[in-house]
Structures are given as structure tokens and as C-alpha cells.
Amino acid sequence: xxxxxxxxxxxxxxxxxxxxxxxxxxxxxxxxxxxxxxxxxxxxxxxxxxxxxxxxxxxxxxxxxxxxxxxxxxxxxxxxxxxxxxxxxxxxxxxxxxxxxxxxxxxxxxxxxxxxxxxxxxxxxx
Amino acid sequence: xxxxxxxxxxxxxxxxxxxxxxxxxxxxxxxxxxxxxxxxxxxxxxxxxxxxxxxxxxxxxxxxxxxxxxxxxxxxxxxxxxxxxxxxxxxxxxxxxxxxxxxxxxxxxxxxxxxxxxxxxxxxxxxxxxxxxxxxxxxxxxxxxxxxxxxxxxxxxxxxxxxxxxxxxxxxxxxxxxxxxxxxxxxxxxxxxxxxxxxxxxxxxxxxxxxxxxxxxxxxxxxxxxxxxxxxxx
Numbered sequence: 240x241x242x243x244x245x246x247x248x249x250x251x252x253x254x255x256x257x258x259x260x261x262x263x264x265x266x267x268x269x270x271x272x273x274x275x276x277x278x279x280x281x282x283x284x285x286x287x288x289x290x291x292x293x294x295x296x297x298x299x300x301x302x303x304x305x306x307x308x309x310x311x312x313x314x315x316x317x318x319x320x321x322x323x324x325x326x327x328x329x330x331x332x333x334x335x336x337x338x339x340x341x342x343x344x345x346x347x348x349x350x351x352x353x354x355x356x357x358x359x360x361x362x363x364x365x
Numbered sequence: 366x367x368x369x370x371x372x373x374x375x376x377x378x379x380x381x382x383x384x385x386x387x388x389x390x391x392x393x394x395x396x397x398x399x400x401x402x403x404x405x406x407x408x409x410x411x412x413x414x415x416x417x418x419x420x421x422x423x424x425x426x427x428x429x430x431x432x433x434x435x436x437x438x439x440x441x442x443x444x445x446x447x448x449x450x451x452x453x454x455x456x457x458x459x460x461x462x463x464x465x466x467x468x469x470x471x472x473x474x475x476x477x478x479x480x481x482x483x484x485x486x487x488x489x490x491x492x493x494x495x496x497x498x499x500x501x502x503x504x505x506x507x508x509x510x511x512x513x514x515x516x517x518x519x520x521x522x523x524x525x526x527x528x529x530x531x532x533x534x535x536x537x538x539x540x541x542x543x544x545x546x547x548x549x550x551x552x553x554x555x556x557x558x559x560x561x562x563x564x565x566x567x568x569x570x571x572x573x574x575x576x577x578x579x580x581x582x583x584x585x586x587x588x589x590x591x592x593x594x595x596x597x598x599x
Contacts, residue, residue, distance in 0.1 A: 252462060304513070
């Protein structure tokens, strides 16, 4: 299970890559593995205001559907359009081409509520 | 890991099963109860998953009504399927967000439960590449579809034991055109094992494959107060 050191992690298995107040968000390697082959992704509208914990996306595999949560509050500034035709990117490259959406954080310090890689690995091993 | 299992002797209407699942789901998300498995039979019902399309229904709403079959749009993954007495439905309300030690997906594990149960009754079952569920030479015996909310799974798997398969002829099961549906009875000829024996093996195999020690209750009424409180509160 890959868990890059430079990312933040939410309890609900999303990862965040911070860049100048905006977070790129995806689901972790652990999460994609549990869902198996992903066949469909429903993404939020760009411009939508979200609160931390809001259900804002759905990832479906052949036989499972999982809700995805906004890990922080803010505004959706982009979604990964490539996933529409190639949802398997989430399985193949969960931390790169398989990203889901970008959020401009309302308060940048909200990332402090999230976990680092070490803490996240502990959560998965519970 | 300790978990509960609740058996239901009488067939449960789909909406009632859904309501119980939703209540347990909320309690499991809040960590108020351990993982809890429901094992029950439904009164005749067709359910469509998220991807299930209405054109997999081969009858009109009026015709379904005349046949005594309800139709539901369910919020689970997977396509369309049919439930009726003579089929066990396994609904594990189970937290999947912290079991990093298990390298297999939950889907794989549910398939494994079905395959081991078939083997327990001397029937060879197998997986089919690109098609989920458990299959025998005669057709598909177990169908799987579930949903995760905050990484707690609900819905689950149905396993055909000795039900009248004609209900499946009113749909395109799982959206798979021309794929036969079978049951343990079909595979064994007439000598089908009783429902109770199959139920016990399904629970035992679930316990082993998913690594949950099941404390089994024979009915909702006999389940622990913490569960009854959640299920019977208004």
C-alpha cells in the first residue's frame, strides 16, 4: 500500500496535496484497493461551496458504490474530466492522474485537522 | 474482531430490510455498535442498483404488481436483481475503513463466502473474469452489490438456495444478457439442503473469510438491547 509522505490524509481515505491554498484531492491506494475496479465517478460542480464532511462525489466499482467526502471546507475550483472516460486512472495512479477535484480552502489552517502519512498508516492497520 | 449476526425466520419486505440497514448503518458509523450481519429472505422484489437501467425490466409495472413482485431503486452498486423466499440475503453492516491487513477486496471476500458455501454442499463454484458473483456450471448462484458510506458497507450478497427461478425471467439479471441464473437446488438436482443448513454455512464462512467472530441471534427480538433500541425506536 503506497502512502506518500508529502500528502495530508482524511479518516475517510481521501488524500490532499496542498499548493498555495488549494488542495488537490483524491482517494488513497488503500481506498481504491478496497473498491476494486472503478467504473464510474460522479464529481461535484465547479464553483460549489462545500463544508468539511459533505458528501460531494461518488466512486463506483463493478459492484460497489462509495461516497467521497470533502476533507476541508472551501470552493471546488476544478474536477478531473479525464475520469469520465478513464475511471480506471484511480486504480492505476491514485495519487497522480487519478485525482478527483481541487478545493480552494476557506481557511488554510484546516489542513492541520488532517493526518500525516504515519498517522494514516496506523489508521489503515487498525 | 467481535461482530453480531441476526437471523430472520420470516421473509422481510424490502423496505423494512432497508430501514433496519439504515438504522444500523448510522449506529455503526457513530461506532455505537460492532459490525452486524443480517441474514434474511425477502418477499418477492426486484431491485435496481445505481447502474441498473429500467430496460433491464421485462414487464410493465402493472404486470409486476399482478405477479406480486415489488420494484425498488436501491442505492447500492451493481445492476438489477431479484429476491424472493428460498434465497438468503446477507447484509453485513461492516466497517471496511481500517482493515489494512486484508489484501483482498470486500467484493472478493463476499465471492469467497459464496464459493465456500457451495463447496460445503459438494457443488463446484467459480468466479468469472470480468463478471462478479459466484457461478456454477448451471449459472449464477450468488449476486453481489453494496454501498459504502463513511466506509461502512451495507447491502451485500444474495445466494440462491431453492427459490422459484421464474422471477429472474422477468428481468435481465445484473444486466447480463443471456446469462442463466441457477440455485443450489439446480446444481444438486432435487436433493437440496434445507435453508437453515445453508444459512449456518454462509454465516460460518463469512466469519472465517472476513475475520469476524459472530455472536448469532435467532431473531431481532433476541438480539442485544443496544440493537433493539436502534431498530425499534421511532
